[in-house]
Amino acid sequence: MALRRFDLEAGGDTFAFRPETEEKIAFWRAKYPAEKQRSAVIPLLWLAQKDNNGWLSEPAMREVADRLQMPYIRVYEVATFYTMFRxxxxxxxxxxxxxxxxxxxxxxxxxxxxxxxxxxxxxYVTDDGRLSWEEVECLGACVNAPMVQINDDYYEDLTPESLTQILGKLKNGVEPTPGPQVDRVNSAPQGGAKALTDPALFDGSRNAIRTLPNLPAPAPEPEPVADPAQDALKAIQKTIASGAGAAAGEKKETAGERPPMVTIDPAAHDDLKRVKGIGPKNEDALNELGIYTFKQIAEWTPENVDWVEDFLSFPGRIERENWIGQAKLLAAGGETEFSKRVDAGEVPSSKDDED
Ligand code: FES
Structure with a gap:
């Protein structure tokens, strides 16, 4: 850091902030609590320097110290440490x-x-009081080097010729244009952008990601968990579909209305062979239709009867053998003469299909 000498003589005996500066002083002081007012020393020294023709006299430092109730030496230490204070x-x-x-x-x-x-x-200050200069450390505009700061403005990308022109204008009371003194905007490349010139980089068209490289393969589908009830339902649907297909070759459609099919725990299935007229073969056919209990048969409507008779190709038999009447009695816990014989093992047809 260059040696900086304090000019005690030039500052005179007094200093006063300009009236219009008071508002700025209040602004900066309001940023700090009452017991931390000395934290405003740097902004107040900066304002004092501006009101003192660009430098800090000894009376100006005292004024700042008095306002912030700081020892004079503390303000002096700050002012002499930072080269922004002249x-x-x-x-x-x-x-x-x-x-x-x-x-x-x-x-x-x-x-x-x-x-x-x-x-x-x-x-050195020129005789007309217009110009002076000093060398300072990095001003943070290295990408636009070499550069100077004149009062509050940066002049960048300088050459001896361009700096000579700037100083000439200031001597003559003409304000030069701050910023880069070559053909570039701020820190952009001279003459315009040299890279990233593809408009697609900025028009949003590349935002849609089509495929991700090294994307992991999707996880395999888990093996379906065995579900006896679902398997039974699928078997019923398959049977109905194939039956309908087969029937389609013989008859265009099945008359009546198909009884509702259900899935029931096998332990809750009734022995439908206790109904006279239902042997093992018909019981299998009814089970494949989703009919497992006496209660289901007992609730058949005439349309259901028509459909089952048509589907199993034995027209009139359900009514003739009174399946519904038997089923109602058995569903209620009763017995028929036939069911008693079945239960006693006296009906071979309840073991071998009678149809
Ligand atoms: S070296 Fe950084 S602005 Fe000059």
Whole structure:
């Protein structure tokens, strides 16, 4: 860091903030609680510097210390540590020339020569009071090196010629245009973008991901869990479908209305062979239709009877053998003469199909 000398003489004996600055002081002080007001020392020193023609006099530092109730030495320590605070008079336009490595590699030395030629030695103020300059450390605009800061503005991508022009304008009271002094926007490439120029990068057309590379193979479908009830239902549906298909060759359609089919735990199946007229073969056929209990047969409607007789190809037999009457009695827990014989093992047809 360059040695910075404090000019005790030039600052006079007094300093006062401009009236319009008071609002800004209140703004900064309001950011800190009452017991932490000294935290506002840097913004207040910055405002004092602006109100004191760009530098901090000793009276200006005292004014800040008094307002924040800080010891003078504490404010002095802050002001002398940060190079953003200047300790001696500067010109109306003070040039801070970055001399750190990136700017130095990009030609800062030649810019220094321009400053010396156009203004004079470091911290010298031109006779008209317009210009002064100093060398500072990196100002954070290295990508636009070499550069200078003049008051609050950056002038970047400088050459000796462009800096000479800028200083000439300031001497003549003309405001130069800040920012990059070459054909580029901010830090974008000179002459326009050199990469990422495909419009598809920005029009949203690439947002739709079609396939993901190395996408894991989908997990195999789990083996279906055995379900006897579902298996029975599928068998019934298959039987009905095949029966209907077979019937379709002989008869166009089955008359009546098919009885409701259900799935029932096998343990709850009735022995339908206890109904006279139902042997093992008919019992199997009824089971395949989803008919397992006396109660189901007892609830058949005339249309159901027509459908079953048509489907099993024995017209009139259900009524003739009174299946429904027998089923009602057996469903209620009663017995028939035939069921007693079946239960006693006296009816061979209840073991071998009688049909
Ligand atoms: S080195 Fe000059 S701005 Fe960073």
């Amino acid at each position: 300790l001696q008079p500067v010109g109306k336009y003070h040039v801070q020339l970055c001399g750190t490595t990136p700017c130095q590699l990009r030609g800062a030395d030649k810019l220094k020569e321009v400053c010396k030629k156009e203004i004079g030695d470091k911290m």
